[in-house]
Amino acid sequence: MESKEDADSFTKVKSRKTQKRKLEPDGADMDTEEPVKRPQFKPLSGDKLRGPDEMRKIPVPAHRYTPLKDNWLKIFTPIVENLHLQVRFNLKTRNVEIKTCKETQDIGSLTKAADFVKAFILGFQVEDALALIRLDELFLESFDVTDVKPLKGDHLSRAIGRIAGKGGKTKFTIENVTKTRIVLADTKVHILGSFQNIKMARTAICNLILGSPPSKVYGNIRVVASRTAERF
Amino acid sequence: ILNLAADFTSLTKMLYDLHKTQEPADYQGSPLAQLVVEDFDEEQIWQELELQNNAVLKHFQNAIDEAVSDETLTVLEDEEEEDEEENGQEEEEEEGATDDENDAEEQEEEPPIPGQSKKKAVEAEDGADAYSEEDSDLDFDVDALEKREKQKKEIGRKGSKTKVVPSEVDDTFFKLSEMESFLDDMDKREGKEDEDEDDVDYFQDLPSDEDEDADLVTILSTKKQQKHTVKSSRNLKYKDFFDAVDGEPAKTDDQSDGEDDSMDGSQEEDEEEMDDEEDEYDGEEEGDDDDEERSQSKASQKKVTFNLSEDEDSEGEEMEDIFGGKAPSSAKSESKSSFEKRQEKMAKQIEELEKAALGEKPWQLSGEATAQTRPENSMLEEDVEFEQASRRAPAITEETTLQLEDIIKQRIKDQAFDDVVRKEKPKEEVFEYKKRLTLDHEKSKQNLAEIYEQEYLKQTQQKTEEEENPGHVEIQKLMDTLFLKLDALSNFHFTPKPPVPEVKVVSNLPSITMEEVAPVGTSDATLLAPEEIKAKNKAGDVLGTTEKTSTDKKRERRHKKKVKHLKIKEKERRQKLKEASQSGEKKKLSKAEVTENLKKLTKGGKATILKDEGKDKALRSSQAFFSQLQDQVKSQIKSTKDPSSKKKKSKELSVSKLKL
Numbered sequence: 001m002e003s004k005e006d007a008d009s010f011t012k013v014k015s016r017k018t019q020k021r022k023l024e025p026d027g028a029d030m031d032t033e034e035p036v037k038r039p040q041f042k043p044l045s046g047d048k049l050r051g052p053d054e055m056r057k058i059p060v061p062a063h064r065y066t067p068l069k070d071n072w073l074k075i076f077t078p079i080v081e082n083l084h085l086q087v088r089f090n091l092k093t094r095n096v097e098i099k100t101c102k103e104t105q106d107i108g109s110l111t112k113a114a115d116f117v118k119a120f121i122l123g124f125q126v127e128d129a130l131a132l133i134r135l136d137e138l139f140l141e142s143f144d145v146t147d148v149k150p151l152k153g154d155h156l157s158r159a160i161g162r163i164a165g166k167g168g169k170t171k172f173t174i175e176n177v178t179k180t181r182i183v184l185a186d187t188k189v190h191i192l193g194s195f196q197n198i199k200m201a202r203t204a205i206c207n208l209i210l211g212s213p214p215s216k217v218y219g220n221i222r223v224v225a226s227r228t229a230e231r232f
Numbered sequence: 233i234l235n236l237a238a239d240f241t242s243l244t245k246m247l248y249d250l251h252k253t254q255e256p257a258d259y260q261g262s263p264l265a266q267l268v269v270e271d272f273d274e275e276q277i278w279q280e281l282e283l284q285n286n287a288v289l290k291h292f293q294n295a296i297d298e299a300v301s302d303e304t305l306t307v308l309e310d311e312e313e314e315d316e317e318e319n320g321q322e323e324e325e326e327e328g329a330t331d332d333e334n335d336a337e338e339q340e341e342e343p344p345i346p347g348q349s350k351k352k353a354v355e356a357e358d359g360a361d362a363y364s365e366e367d368s369d370l371d372f373d374v375d376a377l378e379k380r381e382k383q384k385k386e387i388g389r390k391g392s393k394t395k396v397v398p399s400e401v402d403d404t405f406f407k408l409s410e411m412e413s414f415l416d417d418m419d420k421r422e423g424k425e426d427e428d429e430d431d432v433d434y435f436q437d438l439p440s441d442e443d444e445d446a447d448l449v450t451i452l453s454t455k456k457q458q459k460h461t462v463k464s465s466r467n468l469k470y471k472d473f474f475d476a477v478d479g480e481p482a483k484t485d486d487q488s489d490g491e492d493d494s495m496d497g498s499q500e501e502d503e504e505e506m507d508d509e510e511d512e513y514d515g516e517e518e519g520d521d522d523d524e525e526r527s528q529s530k531a532s533q534k535k536v537t538f539n540l541s542e543d544e545d546s547e548g549e550e551m552e553d554i555f556g557g558k559a560p561s562s563a564k565s566e567s568k569s570s571f572e573k574r575q576e577k578m579a580k581q582i583e584e585l586e587k588a589a590l591g592e593k594p595w596q597l598s599g600e601a602t603a604q605t606r607p608e609n610s611m612l613e614e615d616v617e618f619e620q621a622s623r624r625a626p627a628i629t630e631e632t633t634l635q636l637e638d639i640i641k642q643r644i645k646d647q648a649f650d651d652v653v654r655k656e657k658p659k660e661e662v663f664e665y666k667k668r669l670t671l672d673h674e675k676s677k678q679n680l681a682e683i684y685e686q687e688y689l690k691q692t693q694q695k696t697e698e699e700e701n702p703g704h705v706e707i708q709k710l711m712d713t714l715f716l717k718l719d720a721l722s723n724f725h726f727t728p729k730p731p732v733p734e735v736k737v738v739s740n741l742p743s744i745t746m747e748e749v750a751p752v753g754t755s756d757a758t759l760l761a762p763e764e765i766k767a768k769n770k771a772g773d774v775l776g777t778t779e780k781t782s783t784d785k786k787r788e789r790r791h792k793k794k795v796k797h798l799k800i801k802e803k804e805r806r807q808k809l810k811e812a813s814q815s816g817e818k819k820k821l822s823k824a825e826v827t828e829n830l831k832k833l834t835k836g837g838k839a840t841i842l843k844d845e846g847k848d849k850a851l852r853s854s855q856a857f858f859s860q861l862q863d864q865v866k867s868q869i870k871s872t873k874d875p876s877s878k879k880k881k882s883k884e885l886s887v888s889k890l891k892l
Contacts (some may be wrong), residue, residue: 127679134681169673176672179687181680192680218671 013107015051054107056114057095064121065094074126075117078133083109087117096121115140122190123183132192141198145187148209160184162208170214174204177218177225200224241277245269248284466568 060068068075068089079087084103089096098113112133119129119140132138145151151159164171164184171182178200180193189205191198204221208214248267267280399408568576592598595606596614626632643649676683716730738760762768775784821829833839 125679127681131679131681131684135684138680138684165673168675172675173671173673176676179680179683194684222671 010046010049012046012049012105015054050102053100054110055097055099056110057090057093057097058114058117058121060089060094060096060121064123068096068120071120071126075120078130079113079116082133083113085110085113087113119192123185124181124190124192128181128192135194137194138192139195139198140190140192141202142188142190143202145189145209148206151209156187159209159211160187162211162214163189163205165214170208170217173214173218174201174221177221178204196228200228241269244277244281248281 072089076087079085079098084101084105086099086101087096096117098110098117100107100110104110116129116132119132120126122140122142132140145156145159145163149159162170165173171184174180175182178193178197180191180197180201182201182205183190183192191201191205193201200221203224204217207217207220245267249265252265252267264280264283267277269277272280401408595601595610678686780788830841834841
């Protein structure tokens with residue numbers, strides 16, 4: 001309601017804490033006026049609307065420590081320059097911390113940045129993870145191989161091998177056909193892409209886990225993909 | 233002369249006294265109950281009479297005024313009335329000796345007016361005079377009647393004087409306009425609230441004819457209309473109410489005229505009273521009463537009206553009741569109390585109900601009824617309720633037909649026909665196979681963002697492409713051809729056409745044969761896929777002879793036979809067509825056909841082919857032929873003569889063998 005009264009074009013969303021409606025000093029007169037009247041608040045300047053800085057922390061496992069170090073430049077550049085956020089790697093807690101600052105325009109960028117870093121930490125390439133910042137409708141899905149079918153020991157290994165294929169062939173095929181990115185981390189599978197594509201890829205991977213041969217899976221995903229491509 | 237005078241005075245006195253006794257309460261005549269003539273001279277007698285006349289005159293004048301003001305009266309009547317009034321008035325001013333006559337006349341005049349008002353609707357154009365003459369006999373009754381009539385003036389007059397506006401629902405029994413006018417009257421009456429209906433005495437016995445005179449005063453005094461009956465309700469007959477059976481509006485008989493007059497005024501009340509009684513056990517609405525009453529109020533225009541709102545059971549009872557006394561159940565004579573009457577009716581009803589309950593049920597209530605168990609065409613009158621599972625066929629009316637035709641016309645104008653499009657099996661070109669999505673087994677070169685970026689661009693570009701003006705494309709093409717020609721003309725050297733996109737032919741050879749140098753890596757991506765060469769059978773893989781099962785073999789055999797059969801049929805059909813087209817002309821058979829025919833003929837053994845044995849050259853002439861024949865015959869004879877000769881019988885030159 002206060003934003004409506006705002007004379008500025010500033011559309012910043014203020015923090016929840018300050019959103020309690022403040023009673024006007026002449027609030028006692030309200031009853032005497034029409035009951036449906038909107039309370040009138042004085043327009044505030046942008047500074048006052050800003051709440052305290054928000055922060056996100058993303059923990060980094062040990063095996064991703066080195067890749068993070070190597071790609072640090074590529075990671076923080078878009079965050080700082082494009083999203084206008086502050087980012088640092090807390091060595092003590094081994095967390096990547098992202099914080100808003102005065103320059104931050106959109107509070108949603110904080111979430112985007114957090115997702116970007118998280119995707120990288122999971123194992124995706126920086127360029128692929130960067131798509132999360134650029135595109136709104138990309139999502140990240142993770143599941144376990146054991147979730148699909150309770151496998152143990154060699155079966156599990158074979159299932160993972162089926163997903164990957166020789167030299168990663170199968171995985172690449174699925175990625176290419178469904179326009180997604182897949183990360184196979186032991187028993188965990190992470191998929192990055194748009195909603196429909198994630199579904200397609202997930203179906204294909206599940207079929208592989210359940211035991212169908214790759215050629216069959218190729219055929220299926222090809223059909224589905226061509227159908228979706230035709231639709232657009 | 234003195235005697236005459238004495239006679240006159242005594243006559244005057246008599247008349248006065250009689251008149252006074254019959255005087256109604258509201259007449260307000262003179263206070264003198266009797267005309268005193270003893271020892272009175274003319275002057276005094278005259279004064280007495282004057283007293284009476286003046287008092288009465290006002291009354292008469294009022295009546296006349298009302299009669300005049302009543303617009304439903306026609307001019308004729310008015311004139312008559314006025315004439316009579318004037319006469320009366322003139323006469324009134326005369327000597328008292330003629331006063332009685334005046335009175336009589338005035339009284340005569342008054343009754344004719346309401347009487348006429350009632351008779352107005354009658355076709356009988358006797359006019360008022362006849363009636364007035366008849367009425368004079370019943371002066372007193374009519375006087376009383378007239379008073380009542382004044383109270384009910386509007387109703388009676390209006391009821392009889394309304395022009396009958398013909399409407400759709402009218403028939404011999406019912407006139408809509410009459411009903412409406414009566415209803416209006418009733419409404420007005422209720423609005424006035426002149427009468428308080430609480431005083432209605434439902435239990436009063438209806439007086440008979442004899443009682444009439446005695447009761448008249450009491451009846452009149454109560455101002456109640458319902459009390460006025462001239463005839464006991466039980467003694468009423470059909471003809472009192474209705475016309476003759478042939479349905480014509482009856483002209484009132486002279487006989488019943490007098491009764492009619494009295495009846496007319498009282499008929500409404502009679503019916504009201506009767507209807508009141510009927511109300512007690514029927515609870516019918518006033519509307520139905522109105523129908524009856526109003527119809528009856530018209531003098532001599534009696535119609536039969538049926539009380540439709542009543543039970544069917546009670547209808548008959550009512551009629552009986554109206555007819556009065558014809559019901560066998562009324563054993564008693566007229567003086568039955570209303571309670572007894574009610575009881576009778578109740579008992580009758582009960583009897584009817586019991587009879588119905590005990591008796592045989594009608595076919596509608598007795599279970600399944602086939603066509604034989606119920607009367608013919610009885611289902612047509614029944615309202616049957618049943619559920620229909622299927623949708624009813626659309627009722628074809630003129631409107632629907634017109635609508636349909638409109639749609640058809642519009643469709644023809646728009647050329648939007650619902651023609652059946654021939655379905656074609658999509659035969660996939662084998663080369664289309666390649667255009668399908670190819671699977672790339674390598675890691676994609678572009679990252680995800682780029683992929684989506686390209687997709688987005690493709691989508692947006694498609695839109696821009698579509699927006700390209702087809703006109704521009706055409707123009708571009710034309711210009712290209714033109715410039716090409718101009719270039720060719722303007723150059724000394726031949727300028728070839730610009731290169732057209734090449735079509736690359738991919739041969740289905742392993743790539744190792746195409747290249748001399750051993751390739752670093754072979755890939756079979758350049759080869760044609762088997763499906764590109766021959767479309768795969770829907771059934772599946774090709775089977776070898778040893779792999780086929782008996783069903784497969786049989787299937788194949790059947791397929792083969794079918795195909796062959798079709799081919800033969802096709803051939804025959806074509807043949808027939810050809811012959812049909814060639815019929816009538818000289819049939820020139822082709823070589824193949826000739827050999828065919830020959831074969832056919834020789835097969836059966838019916839014909840043999842003459843073989844040419846190389847001797848034709850010598851036999852071109854008949855001479856040569858016959859000489860040869862001779863030689864042959866000779867040799868034959870020789871051979872027969874010489875049986876030992878084992879000459880091989882040379883070939884006989886028979887006629888058949890020679891090629892002729």
